[in-house]
Amino acid sequence: MPVQLGVVGKPNTGKSTFFAAATLIDVKRAPYPFTTINPNIGVGYVRLKCVCKELGVKDNPRNSICINGWRFAPIELIDVAGLVPGAWEGRGLGNMFLDHLRRAPALLHVVDAAGATDEEGRPIKPGSHDPMEDVVFLEREIAMWMYQIVYKDWERVSKLIDLQRKYDELYARFSGLGIKPELVQRVIDELGLQNKRATSWSKEDVLQLVTAVRERYKPIIIVANKADLDPAEDNIKRMIKELGSRYKVIPTSAEAELALKKAAKAGLIEYIPGESDFKIIGGLKPEQERALEYIREKVFKRWGSTGVQNAIDTAVFDVLGMIAVFPVENEKKFTDHQGNVLPDVLIVPGDTTARGLAYIVHTDLGENFVSAIDARSGKRVGADERLSHRMVIKIVARA
Ligand SMILES: Nc1nc2c(ncn2[C@@H]2O[C@H](COP(=O)(O)OP(=O)(O)OP(=O)(O)O)[C@@H](O)[C@H]2O)c(=O)[nH]1
Ligand SMILES: [Mg+2]
Incomplete structure (x- = not known):
């Protein structure tokens, strides 16, 4: 997608x-x-x-x-x-x-x-309205939207968090916003919220959490x-x-x-x-x-x-730090199997590895991944090696 x-x-x-x-x-x-x-x-x-x-x-x-x-x-x-x-x-x-x-x-x-x-x-x-005000207002509206999602049913959720000594319930709220658990955990640690029982988190604590998460991950x-x-x-x-x-x-x-x-x-x-x-x-x-x-x-x-x-x-x-990569099947001619030259360009996260790219192209390709080749230099790219922006790459997989 x-x-x-x-x-x-x-x-x-x-x-x-x-x-x-x-x-x-x-x-x-x-x-x-x-x-x-x-x-x-x-x-x-x-x-x-x-x-x-x-x-x-x-x-x-x-x-x-x-x-x-x-x-x-x-x-x-x-x-x-x-x-x-x-x-x-x-x-x-x-x-x-x-x-x-x-x-x-x-x-x-x-x-x-x-x-x-x-x-x-x-x-x-x-010229009669100050657009800077709109920046402040929108941020607050977005924060309140996230706050409502996270804070919903908080009494029950916070009890569960304290009981389980795990933030799983909280992670689930953020994952609905496309934000991964480890990122939420990082912000909880930074704000020192892990030292406080969730049942005693104030509204301001939760608002601070969603604001910090939003700034970094949305x-x-x-x-x-x-x-x-x-x-x-x-x-x-x-x-x-x-x-x-x-x-x-x-x-x-x-x-x-x-x-x-x-x-x-x-x-x-x-x-x-x-x-x-x-x-x-x-x-x-x-x-x-x-x-x-x-x-x-x-x-x-x-x-x-x-x-x-x-x-x-x-x-x-x-801002998102994404990169573009050109996957090819023939690394000498830069083509796919039908002979199309540089047919596709994929926009992927900046930390995508060679194996990660194979998975993005197709799960089968990821599972059968053997190695990859940088088509410009002809050199091998390791499975866990990070790709670079505008790389032309061939993925070698088991048939
Ligand atoms: N001068 C100028 N007018 C613009 C520009 N972009 C949009 N407009 C005008 O602003 C008005 C609103 O445009 P829309 O694109 O409908 O605005 P919107 O933000 O989608 O509005 P809502 O859906 O009602 O929230 C229209 O009359 C546009 O012609 C621009 O770059 N310059
Ligand atoms: Mg509109």
């Missing part, structure tokens, strides 16, 4: 526009709160330098796309309804819908960096959207300055990215996602020309790119 990124934030910040731009799925988008009710799930792409040029081959990608030496590997995006302050207590659409985000190891927090919406997502004059990336609007410029500079040590802050214009992708699809322009410009190739109507000129002026000149691709790449590679 591809890695999933959750798209979250208060209403009306451009979450669905970001999702549509990344997946080209035509979801409902509108300038008012609670446009999205049910989650949208779709395939987006993470971008990396393909190995085709370096190896001097023409590739035939199967699970991915290669454009001008850039490989686009599939990831999954999930766009959910907007959160308002107090959602954890049932305000707005509540926070039950966050349950859809359990599987996502990282969250893209789409912020209205132009301050063009109030704390509930209602449109206001751009990181948030700030997508500073509507960066094309003038008031966003100062806000984004301030956000990078004040939040940059705790978060990656990526300026984006989801609206611009969506317009460019649509124009490219219609054959009006040439545009590679993530690039800092586009080329006009079709006949444009005056309003299309104006729209593209606006993007050049307000997005590319200011920020270098629309940021949508950058946000995904930053989340997957920098």
Whole structure:
């Protein structure tokens, strides 16, 4: 299953526009709160330098796309309804819908960096709301959501923990959020909670635990959207300055990215996602020309790119520390058994070993694993050796 990124934030910040731009799925988008009710799930792409040029081959990608030496590997995006302050207590659409985000190891927090919406997502004059407030609020809502999951039925659960002298019941709550027991244990130790009987843990103790676990194992990336609007410029500079040590802050214009992708699809322009410009190739109507000129002026000149691709790449590679590997069956020709050159690229955790990769490809391959070969050097890779980013690898297995 591809890695999933959750798209979250208060209403009306451009979450669905970001999702549509990344997946080209035509979801409902509108300038008012609670446009999205049910989650949208779709395939987006993470971008990396393909190995085709370096190896001097023409590739035939199967699970991915290669454009001008850039490989686009599939990831999954999930766009959910907007959160308002107090959602954890049932305000707005509540926070039950966050349950859809359990599987996502990282969250893209789409912020209205132009301050063009109030704390509930209602449109206001751009520049009149401070987007930094939204960062604080969202973190609290996410923490309260996790807190409710963990703290549910706490009296019974904490008694059981003390009785069994084991945290199994607690681990089970976190594993539902995709977080492994050993990681939870590490945070319990760090906070010194193991010295206290679970029945005497305060609400604050549990809140501190879920917050620390969330920060480490469900990181948030700030997508500073509507960066094309003038008031966003100062806000984004301030956000990078004040939040940059705790978060990656990526300026984006989801609206611009969506317009460019649509124009490219219609054959009006040439545009590679993530690039800092586009080329006009079709006949444009005056309003299309104006729209593209606006993007050049307000997005590319200011920020270098629309940021949508950058946000995904930053989340997957920098924040989650994942790597891309190219499995092949013929290590001399870099092909699969049908002769496709560099057919697949897999996005895997950064600590994946050769045997681990075999298991990711197929359980049978993992079980019959013998060794692996680094196709670039022709050298053997040990079963427990960690793979590196952009490695081309052949797995040798018993027939
Ligand atoms: N100027 C500008 N407007 C944007 C940008 N991205 C989205 N918008 C506008 O913001 C409004 C809300 O967009 P949506 O994508 O529906 O927002 P949402 O966060 O999914 O909203 P809910 O589903 O209601 O929570 C729409 O009018 C979009 O056109 C952007 O990059 N720049
Ligand atoms: Mg939406």
